[in-house]
Amino acid sequence: MTRPNPSQPSPVELEDQAIEQWVMLMSGNASESDHAAFRQWRQRSPAHEAAARLAEQMWHGVAQTATAQSFVPPAPQRRAKPLRWAALAAGLAVLAVTQLGQPMKVYMADQSTAVGERRHLVLEDGSEVWLNSASALSVRYSSTRRDIDLIKGEALFQVSKNPARPFVVHAAAGTAQALGTRFDVNLLEQQVRVGVSEGVVQVTSGGQSARLEPAQQLDYAQGLPPSSTRPLDLTSDSAWQRGKLIFNRRPLDEVVSEIGRYVPGALVVTGQLPSTAVSGVFNLDDGAQMFSTLARTQPLRVVQLPWLTLVMNRESVEEK
Structure with missing residues (x-):
């Protein structure tokens, strides 16, 4: 039986090497010898060539996103950065665009949570709020109204009854007015x-x-x-309060967006994702593992770099 060669890089290691080199080549700092070295590197084996093609496709896919379209790259530097730092810089660049694109209200919010953080709040009227990961809201109470601005993310509300002071949640130019209730706005x-x-x-x-x-x-x-109303699965809807995400035949693109809320950095989806349905239970305490699990069970290719997660259709990657 042939034993694996421990000195031979794994496919994941080859992909990391290809991504690092490709970022450096596209940085404006690469010399002709750098390009020649990469051509030689990709010719070493079919696995090297496959990793190189993946890096190239990933780069061009990111360039087609709205985030990348609005990013103005810095002027080329005289000294090229080490490969690993170049990949980190690329991830931080996309992250910076994503963060700067948020409304100023996010930074001025009364209450907010970091990625992976969940918080329980008690408002002055006794109403309770559970704020999900990467969320933000502001409270505007008066003698006649109770207004909540959900600026980002998700919140679950348990409202204290007071017919004289309507409780209204504002989100994306719409409102949800409670009549003494428990409800979630995402x-x-x-x-x-x-x-x-x-x-x-x-x-x-x-x-x-x-x-x-x-x-x-x-x-x-x-x-x-x-939209028209439809049934709500109460068990899965409130699972995030218990540190879980439960999906029951949810569209894949929705699942990717939901999981992205719990992963630090920017989430970039390139191309059209498969129209498959996802069922499963995920642990919120490990966002990176959630994407790894999703990639093993769905036709996805997920590349996780520092502060950047790229999600692609595996079938479109293999066709290249």
Whole structure:
């Protein structure tokens, strides 16, 4: 039986080497000898060539994202950075664009959580809020109203009843008004999902309103009317409070976005993801492992660099 050669790099190690070299070659600091060395490197074996093609595709895929389109690269430096630091700089560049693209309200929010952090809050009227990972909100209370601005992320509300002071959550130009209830508002970019565990919530967006009863949910996008209501799985909806994510046949692209909330740095999805459904339970205490598990069970290729996670359709990668 042929034993593995311990000196032969694994496919993952080859991919890391290819990514580091490709970032350096694209940095503006590479010489002709650097390009020649990379051509020789990729010719060493079919595995080297496959890793080189993956690095090239990944680079071009990132360039097509909105984040990369808005990024202005720095002027080339006279001294090239070491390869590993070049890869780190690329990840931080994308992260910087992602963070700078957030509304200033995120930095001025009354309450916020870091990636991986969850927090329980008690408001002045006794209402309770559970703030999910990478989330932010501000509180605007008056003698006649209780307004909450959900600026980023997800929050679960347990509202103290007070008909004289409506409790209204604002997100993406829409509102969710509680009538003494427990409900969740999940804001991902400009898409909002509202789910009700107890009581009744009236959701208004795009000039139209919809009523949510217990164990119902709906979505709305900024400026558009609410969707039709559909059943809400109460067990999976509140699982993040217990440190779990539970998916029951959720679309893959939604699962990737949800998991990305718990991973530090920028999440970049290149190309169209497969239209598959995901079912499973994930532990929120290890975001990187969640993506590794997803890559093993779904047709995805995931590359995790410092402060940057790239997600690609595995089938499109293999076709190259």
